[in-house]
Structure formats: C-alpha cells, structure tokens
Amino acid sequence: MTHAALLNLAPAPAATRAGTRAGERFLVLDSWRGICALLVALYHFPTSSMISQSAFVGGSYLFVDFFFVLSGFVIASSYGGRLGEPDELGRFALVRFGRIYPLHVLMLVAFAGFEALRLVLPAVHGTGPAPFTGGFDLKGLLANLLLLQGMGVQDHLSWNAPSWSISAEFFAYLLFAGVVFATGRRAWIWFLAAAVTAPLFLLAVSTHHMDVSFDFGFIRCLYGFSLGALLAWFQHDSIAAARQSLAGGAGRIAWTLAEFAMIAVIGVFVSVAGTNDAGIAAPFVFALALYLFAHEGGWISALLRSRPMLMLGALSYSIYMVHLFIQARMINVGGILERKLGHGIVGDLMLRGDPATGFGAGSPWLGFIALVTMLVAVVFASWFTWRFVEMPALAWFRRLAKRI
Structure with a gap:
C-alpha cells in the first residue's frame, strides 16, 4: 500500500519547507507500484510452479518496503510545506483516510460475508477452523475496523492480512504531519533518527528478520517511510532539474545500463x-x-511510462487489497473441484521448503496455469474496485476536505 505508496496521488504544486516544488509526478514510480503489488500477490499464492518455488518470489514480501519508501518520498514531496496550520492537518488526515479506508472496509465486508456463508453452507465450510475464529475472529475485525491491525495490538495477522501495512502507514502519515507541523524545516532530523534507529531495533528484537507485520509493522513502516521522506527533503529539486535535462535523451544509454544494473x-x-x-x-x-528511476533517464523508464504500465500503477492499491480474497476463493473452488474430479488440482505441497495447501499438487503445469489465472483475475477485479470504489471515494473525501 503500503502498500500506501500504493495510495498516493500528487496534489497541485506548492513550495515545501525543504525548498522543493511539490506536485512533481513521477510516472515511472507509479508503474513500479503496480509491479511490486503483483510481486506481493505472487508471494502469497501457493503453487507447485517453478515461479512460486523460486527464491525471488519467496523474498518478494520485501517489496512492501518499496511501498513504504515510495510513500515517504511522495508524501514529503507533496505535503512537506503544506502542514503549517491546524486546518491543513485536518484536511491532510481526511484525504489520506479517504484514500485507504473505503476499499479496506469493502474487503472486510467481503471476508466477513464469506465467513457468514461458511456458517450456512457445508460445502463451503471445508475442514478448516470454525467460521469467525482464528484469523477471522470478531476481536480482530474490530481491530481492522479501527486500523489497528498493524500496530502491535494483536498477536497474529487477521482478516485481509496484507492490510496490516495500510494500518501502519496511516499512522505514519499522522506522525509525519505532526512532526512537520511541530518542527518545520527541522523535520528531517526526526526522519533521520527514525531511519537510523528502526533497523537497529529490528535487528535486536525481530525473530523473523524483515518479515514483521502485526507485531513491529509500524517500526518497519516508519523505517522505509523516513528514508523516502529524507530523499524528498534533500533530493527532490535536484531530481526534478535532472529530469528536465534528460528529457532530450542525453545520456540515455548510460542511464539504461544503470537501470538494468539496479534491476539485477x-x-x-x-x-x-x-x-x-x-x-x-x-x-x-x-x-x-x-532515486535512480525517479530520473526516468533510461529505456526501461520509457517502457514504464507506457499506457499499460501506468494503468497497472493506477490499479496497484486495489491489486494489493483484493488479491488475497481472490486467491482464497480460488483455492476454495479448486478444493471443491479436487474432491469431485481429483487430478491434483489443489492439495498439500511443499512451498519453498514449508508445507502448504495450494494449486498444482499433481503437476507444476497446473500450478502455473492457476498462477496466470490468478493474476488475470486480480487485475480484472482491481479495475472494478479502482473505478467504482477507490476513485469515487477519494473524490468525495477531497470535496469534504475542501469544505473544512
């Protein structure tokens, strides 16, 4: 959402406390959001295919941290000089809330509706825990409704599990706004302190390396968000100036090589x-x-500015929020088909060394087909939630904020 880096739309240009010009739209970074959202979806989908079994997909939960860094960069670029008055704080918080909460609630309703369906339909109930227990209990539902699921108030992931990151990021927004309001041009000192102390804290206390969420998710978010904010605070103007000089294609080959190297x-x-x-x-x-791709200097950046890639970036928040529900329902349907037809459609398998239930237990090719089907279904569903939930809700909250 992150993914709220998944979430940000740049407002009108304005001078920031750091002397930057806000509102600069980084189209290539928008496309990267969509790519990272799909990689997180791949990470969560258990199949026997070589793609799912790869070490790269096994580490792709780390792309949530890309969202956090990008979010800090975009928010600091856009709002670093617009939070000097209490009413500006209120408008900022309201628009940020409106950007993440409507789709979050819609997905909670979808998950709760399925749990209710499990109560009345034995075929859907399956052999798992009873409805509204475990990760789908009512206490967890309340925490999710209050956006607290990533703030250390629970001892497990619950409901729409990836949403822990939007919980952490929403409170990072509020902390950012408070720090900028209170300290002005000295806010960077606080960002630097967070960027230094947060990784040391995680090294000291985390037993799952960087894979923390419901427990220390806010610390993880603050770490990446602060780095992105620091980058905006000190480099936004230089990046914007460099992009103007690169617009004519100067140094295109060198930048392309640098982009290939960065991807590697x-x-x-x-x-x-x-x-x-x-x-x-x-x-x-x-x-x-x-920092590299914000310059948009190479041929890879040119590809990422294409219309399909920008559309993928626009859908990134929806991809992040809907993918787990679609994956779970695909496994439900696959399990029913397996009981009727067999063929190893869904069953027990080893996923990167750990036991899991997923697609292609009988054949990696079945797992690959399921994986492609999942990606298509997620993108298709995401277009609808983006078009009919995200954008109308954001427009409504922006109108409301203007009336404050």
Whole structure:
C-alpha cells in the first residue's frame, strides 16, 4: 500500500519547507507500484510452479518496503510545506483516510460475508477452523475496523492480512504531519533518527528478520517511510532539474545500463536476503532504486511510462487489497473441484521448503496455469474496485476536505 505508496496521488504544486516544488509526478514510480503489488500477490499464492518455488518470489514480501519508501518520498514531496496550520492537518488526515479506508472496509465486508456463508453452507465450510475464529475472529475485525491491525495490538495477522501495512502507514502519515507541523524545516532530523534507529531495533528484537507485520509493522513502516521522506527533503529539486535535462535523451544509454544494473541488484538482493537479517537493508536498496528511476533517464523508464504500465500503477492499491480474497476463493473452488474430479488440482505441497495447501499438487503445469489465472483475475477485479470504489471515494473525501 503500503502498500500506501500504493495510495498516493500528487496534489497541485506548492513550495515545501525543504525548498522543493511539490506536485512533481513521477510516472515511472507509479508503474513500479503496480509491479511490486503483483510481486506481493505472487508471494502469497501457493503453487507447485517453478515461479512460486523460486527464491525471488519467496523474498518478494520485501517489496512492501518499496511501498513504504515510495510513500515517504511522495508524501514529503507533496505535503512537506503544506502542514503549517491546524486546518491543513485536518484536511491532510481526511484525504489520506479517504484514500485507504473505503476499499479496506469493502474487503472486510467481503471476508466477513464469506465467513457468514461458511456458517450456512457445508460445502463451503471445508475442514478448516470454525467460521469467525482464528484469523477471522470478531476481536480482530474490530481491530481492522479501527486500523489497528498493524500496530502491535494483536498477536497474529487477521482478516485481509496484507492490510496490516495500510494500518501502519496511516499512522505514519499522522506522525509525519505532526512532526512537520511541530518542527518545520527541522523535520528531517526526526526522519533521520527514525531511519537510523528502526533497523537497529529490528535487528535486536525481530525473530523473523524483515518479515514483521502485526507485531513491529509500524517500526518497519516508519523505517522505509523516513528514508523516502529524507530523499524528498534533500533530493527532490535536484531530481526534478535532472529530469528536465534528460528529457532530450542525453545520456540515455548510460542511464539504461544503470537501470538494468539496479534491476539485477534488486533481483539478487530479494532472492538472497528474504530469509535472513540482510533483508533489513531492503529500504536502503529500494531508496537507491527510487532515486535512480525517479530520473526516468533510461529505456526501461520509457517502457514504464507506457499506457499499460501506468494503468497497472493506477490499479496497484486495489491489486494489493483484493488479491488475497481472490486467491482464497480460488483455492476454495479448486478444493471443491479436487474432491469431485481429483487430478491434483489443489492439495498439500511443499512451498519453498514449508508445507502448504495450494494449486498444482499433481503437476507444476497446473500450478502455473492457476498462477496466470490468478493474476488475470486480480487485475480484472482491481479495475472494478479502482473505478467504482477507490476513485469515487477519494473524490468525495477531497470535496469534504475542501469544505473544512
């Protein structure tokens, strides 16, 4: 959402406390949001295919940290100089709330509706825990409604599990606004302190490396968000100036080589660092990638500015929020078909060394077909939630904020 980096739309230009010009739209970074959202969806979908079994997909939960870094960069660029008055704080909080909450609630309703369906239909109930228990209990539902699911108030992931990150990010928004309001141009000192102390904290206390969520998710979010904010505070103007000079194609080959190299670094890092403490360095790796691609200087950036890629970026928040529900329902349907037809459609398998229930237990090719089907279904559903939930809700909250 992150993914709320998944969430940000730049407002009108304005001068910031750091002397930058806000409202600069980084189209290539928008496209990266969509790519990262799909990679997180791949990480959550258990199949026997080679793609699902790869070390790269196994470490792709780290792309949530890309969202956090990007969110800090975009929010600091857009709002760094617009939070000097209490009413500006209120408008900021309202628009941010309106950006994340309507789709979040819709997905909670979808999950709750399915739990209710499990109460009355034995075929859907399956052999799992009783409805409204475990990760779908009423206490967890309340925490999710209050956006507290990523703030350490629970001891497990619940309901729409990936939404822990939007919980953490919403409170990072509020903390950012409070720090900028209280300290003005000195806000960067607080961002620097968070960017230094948060990884040290995770190294000291995390037993799952960078894979923290319901427990220390806010610390993880604050870490990446602060790095992104620091990058905006000190480099936004230089990036904007460089982009103007690069618009004519100057140094295109050199920038293209740098972009290829950065993608290779990300691929190796995610593949190697996902299962150890090296993953705690992910926000620094992604901050470097963000800095490079914000210049939009190479041919890869040109590809990422294409209409399909920008559309994928627009759908990124919906992809992030709907993918787990669609995946779970696909497994439900696959389980019913397996009981009737067999053929190893859904069953027990080993996913990157751990037992799981997923697609293609009888054949990796079935797993690959299910994976492609899942991606298509997620993108298709995401277009509808983006078009009929996200955008209308955001427009309504923006009108409301203007009336304050």
